[in-house]
Amino acid sequence: MNHILxxxxxxxxxxxxxxxxxxxxxxxxxxxxxxxxxxxRVLRIEATHDATHEIIYNIQQAGYHCEELL
Numbered sequence: 001m002n003h004i005l006x007x008x009x010x011x012x013x014x015x016x017x018x019x020x021x022x023x024x025x026x027x028x029x030x031x032x033x034x035x036x037x038x039x040x041r042v043l044r045i046e047a048t049h050d051a052t053h054e055i056i057y058n059i060q061q062a063g064y065h066c067e068e069l070l
Contacts, residue, residue: 002030003050007043010065012036023058042069 011020011034024032030046043066045055052068059066 003047005045005047005050005052005055006069007045007055007059008040008065008067008069009034009043009059011041011043016064019062020059020064023062024055040069 011017013036017034024045028048028051030048032043032045035042035044043059045051056066056068
C-alpha cells in the first residue's frame, strides 16, 4: 500500500525544484510534485512507506521550509 504525504513548503521556483529533486528521487518515492500556485506551495509525495520525518529533515537541510499538512 502506498502512502500519500503532503507538506507545506516555500518551494516556489524552477531552481528550487531542481534543488530538491535529488532529495526526492529515491527508491521509496514513486512520484512527487509541488503546487507552486497554491499559497502553501504544497509538496505531494506518493511513497512506498511513511517517510515523513526523513523528507522534512532533508528538505529543511537544503534550506527550505517543510512541515506536514494533516
